[in-house]
Amino acid sequence: MLExxxxxxxxxxxxxxxxxPSELLNDNLERLKNVNTxxxxxxxxxxxxxxxxxxxxxxxxxxxxxxxxxxxIPGALKDIVNTKGIRSTSASKILENFIPPYxxxxxxxxxxxxxVLTGKTxxxxxxxxxxxxxxxxxxxxxxxxxxxxxxxxSGGSAAAVASRTCQYAIGxxxxxxxxxxxxxxxxxxxxxxxxxxxxxxxxxxxxxLDTVGPMARTVEDLAMVMEVIAGTDINDxxxxxxxxxxxxELLNQDLKGLKxxxxxxxxxxxxxxxxRQIIQNALKEYEKMGAVLKEINLPATKYAVAxxxxxxxxxxxANLARFDGIRYGLKPEGNVDDIxxxxxxxxxxGFGPEVKRRILTGNYVLSAGYFDAYYKKALKIRTLIKQDFxxxxxxxxxxxxxxxxxxxxxxxxxxxxxxxxxxxxAFTIPxxxxxxxxxxxxxxxxxxxxxxGLQIIGPQFSEDKILNIGHQFQLMTDWHKKSAI
Ligand code: GLN
Numbered sequence: 179m180l181e182x183x184x185x186x187x188x189x190x191x192x193x194x195x196x197x198x199p200s201e202l203l204n205d206n207l208e209r210l211k212n213v214n215t216x217x218x219x220x221x222x223x224x225x226x227x228x229x230x231x232x233x234x235x236x237x238x239x240x241x242x243x244x245x246x247x248x249x250x251i252p253g254a255l256k257d258i259v260n261t262k263g264i265r266s267t268s269a270s271k272i273l274e275n276f277i278p279p280y281x282x283x284x285x286x287x288x289x290x291x292x293x294v295l296t297g298k299t300x301x302x303x304x305x306x307x308x309x310x311x312x313x314x315x316x317x318x319x320x321x322x323x324x325x326x327x328x329x330x331x332s333g334g335s336a337a338a339v340a341s342r343t344c345q346y347a348i349g350x351x352x353x354x355x356x357x358x359x360x361x362x363x364x365x366x367x368x369x370x371x372x373x374x375x376x377x378x379x380x381x382x383x384x385x386x387l388d389t390v391g392p393m394a395r396t397v398e399d400l401a402m403v404m405e406v407i408a409g410t411d412i413n414d415x416x417x418x419x420x421x422x423x424x425x426x427e428l429l430n431q432d433l434k435g436l437k438x439x440x441x442x443x444x445x446x447x448x449x450x451x452x453x454r455q456i457i458q459n460a461l462k463e464y465e466k467m468g469a470v471l472k473e474i475n476l477p478a479t480k481y482a483v484a485x486x487x488x489x490x491x492x493x494x495x496a497n498l499a500r501f502d503g504i505r506y507g508l509k510p511e512g513n514v515d516d517i518x519x520x521x522x523x524x525x526x527x528g529f530g531p532e533v534k535r536r537i538l539t540g541n542y543v544l545s546a547g548y549f550d551a552y553y554k555k556a557l558k559i560r561t562l563i564k565q566d567f568x569x570x571x572x573x574x575x576x577x578x579x580x581x582x583x584x585x586x587x588x589x590x591x592x593x594x595x596x597x598x599x600x601x602x603x604a605f606t607i608p609x610x611x612x613x614x615x616x617x618x619x620x621x622x623x624x625x626x627x628x629x630x631g632l633q634i635i636g637p638q639f640s641e642d643k644i645l646n647i648g649h650q651f652q653l654m655t656d657w658h659k660k661s662a663i
Contacts, residue, residue, distance in 0.1 A: 180205035182661070185345040185399035189247045192239060199235035199250030203228055203294055206252045210296060210343040213663065217319045217328075219337045220297040221257050222265045228252065231294045238292070247402050247426075249292025254338045254347040257298040258305055258381040259390070261285050264295075268381045269313040270303045272501050272508045272528030282379025283411045284348060284390050291406045296344045299334030303530045304498065305350055305383040307331050308358055308599055309592070312532040317589055320362060321662035322628055326586040329359030335393050336363040340662045346394040346403050350380060352387045353486050354581075354606025357618035360393055361631025362586035364620045364660060366648065367393040368400045369606075371638045372613035373418055376411035382497040384490035387610050396658050397619060397648035401425035404641060423642040429649040434468035436647070439574030443479040444605055450584040456622035456630045457580050463654055464578070474570050474577070478562040482607040485556040485563075487600055488543050492553055494533075495540025501528065532596070560611050567612040567637070576647060577635040580605055581618045585628035609635050617644045620657040629657070 180202045183191060191197040207225055214220050235250030244250065260266045260278035262285075267273045281289065289295075302312040310318040310333035318333040320326040321341040328337040332349030336359035339347050349356040351369035360367030368391045375390040382388060392403035408422045440461070445454065461471060501507055503524025510523035529537070543552040570577060583602055592599040609616040614635055621632035632651075636644040652658050 181209045181342040183345065184395050185248070185251060185402055186396065188251050188345050189402065192250050193244065195239065199239060199294060200229070200232040202250065203232040203252055206296060206343055209341065213321070213341045213343060216324065217321060217337055217341060218316050219299060219318055219334050219341065219343065220254070221267055221269065221300050221315055221334070223297040224264060224295045227264070228294045228296055235292055235294065244292065246291035246406060248288070248406055250294060251292070251346070252294045252296045252344040253288065254296045254299050254335060254344045255285060256301050256332050256335050256347070256349050258301055258350060259285050259348055260379045260381065261298065264298065266298060267315070268304050269301045269315060270528065270530070270533070271314045272524070274314070274508065276507055280379060283376035283413060284380065284407050287407050288348070296338070299332070299338050299347060301334055302331035303533050304381060304494070305331040305352060305355055306494065306532050306536055308354065308602055310334060311589065311593070312530055314530055319589070320586045322364065323586065325588055326628070327362065327589055329362035329586060331355040332393065333359045336360055336365055336367070339363070339365045339393055339395060342661070342663060346392060346399055349391060349393045351389050351391055351610065352383050353490060353610050354603045356391050356393060357581050357606050357616060357631065357633060358603070360618040361581040361629065364629030364657070364662060365393060365395055366397050366400055366620070366658060367391065367618045368404070368641065368645070369609065369616045370408070370641060371615045373416040374615070374639065374641065375407050376414040376417050378411055378413035384493035385497065386493060387490060397617070397645055397652055398426065398429060401429060401645045401649070404645070408641070420639055425642055425645055428642045429646050431646045432468065433464065433647065433650055436469040436576070437574040438464060438469050438471050439474040439570050439577040440471055441474050441476045441479070441577060441579055443476050444579035448583055449580060452624045453580055453584060453630050456624065457632060460621035460632045460651070461578060463651060467650060467654065472574055474574060476566040476570060476608065478559065478566050479608055481559045482563060482611055483601055483604050485559045486603070486607045486611065487539070488552050488556040489560065491536040491540035492544050493540070495537045495544065498533070498537060501525065563608055563611045564613070567614055571637045576644060579633050579635070581631035581633045585624050585626070585630055605633065614638055615641050615644055617648045619648045619651060621651070621655070622657060623660070
């Protein structure tokens with residue numbers, strides 16, 4: 179039963195000595211055992227490591243010297259977060275047996291805070307995708323409906339939390355990969371401001387867009403994780419020296435007079451009707467709390483998906499060039515003729531079809547003849563998207579809109595039409611392009627009993643503000659309390 183506790187409840191229970199870390203872990207592992215075979219959430223389970231970590235936390239509890247509010251609490255890491263001595267695959271065959279020699283900063287910070295690691299979660303290969311169907315190790319199923327995808331690419335982390343195998347999980351979001359699976363699985367997820375959380379040791383997808391962030395059942399839980407993982411890191415020069423607020427102490431601000439921008443471009447006819455209605459009901463809830471709604475325009479939104487699929491493959495192709503079959507990772511089967519053949523065979527055998535498609539696109543848009551026409555132009559349009567947000571935030575405090583066009587779709591539904599899958603990211607990519615923080619919280623269920631998410635976007639480094647706004651909603655509603663299992 180203890181697996182049903184939120185992170186905050188578990189933390190309070192541990193501090194009051196009502197429960198022990200090892201008891202909490204046992205219940206989580208029991209659940210994990212029951213669901214993982216069917217849902218394919220974890221690529222590597224780390225029960226033995228977790229048991230040791232929990233017994234150490236038991237001792238700290240006895241002595242009354244917990245390391246942090248997260249100490250002794252089970253959590254999971256997306257498998258692109260590298261962990262020392264623990265297999266980290268990025269859901270790719272090319273790294274199937276890779277055991278990293280060091281921890282990613284985010285993993286190290288969490289271990290130092292007393293993380294009890296339940297395991298490494300499934301993802302699309304190198305985080306390229308929106309369903310986890312592009313994982314080399316099979317799709318993760320949605321705990322609300324096993325015929326549907328959990329979303330992606332952090333689908334494993336979302337399903338791990340939604341099926342209550344751990345109290346929180348770490349995901350990454352480059353174009354929507356925390357917010358969309360959070361929305362599909364009925365949990366809360368935060369894409370942070372670019373640079374707020376260190377990317378060091380997290381396998382790079384598109385370096386100018388990648389962010390690392392928390393996923394949990396409640397916004398309050400996200401705030402607790404953020405206090406541990408946010409901040410500057412000597413190993414990641416994109417993490418500025420900006421103080422990390424005490425997020426958990428800023429969750430009590432009332433919303434009277436809050437100006438909420440509603441972007442016209444996000445409420446197009448492509449938006450599912452039920453989804454639209456559910457979002458509108460959520461906005462009414464905010465009006466009841468004293469907020470004021472204002473329609474706004476984000477005119478460059480229409481270019482976002484197109485330029486994302488130029489910029490992100492360009493960066494991906496450069497990042498994945500390190501997988502050459504020589505330094506580490508897969509060694510190709512059979513004889514190789516020469517170095518070029520070695521590269522060819524490694525990549526041909528090691529990368530899946532979606533990653534190959536993106537490497538080809540990336541090389542194409544970066545090649546001499548097309549660089550100006552595609553890549554440079556895309557960067558210019560990216561600036562327009564950024565300016566859209568800067569202009570909007572002169573008039574409103576935050577922006578609210580849907581996370582996705584629809585709820586979780588059936589496994590295989592978009593297999594023959596990858597473009598329609600790409601277009602599904604239309605509402606999450608713009609905030610990624612602008613580098614601004616964005617929260618996804620459950621705000622209702624459709625007639626098929628599938629969760630729908632509300633997206634709350636704020637200016638750079640306003641995580642404290644959007645977390646408070648999300649938390650106030652969860653004080654008034656109970657969508658986040660519904661259980662998939
Ligand atoms: N679904 C998007 C893609 O396929 C986003 C991925 C991500 O955020 N990692 O690129």
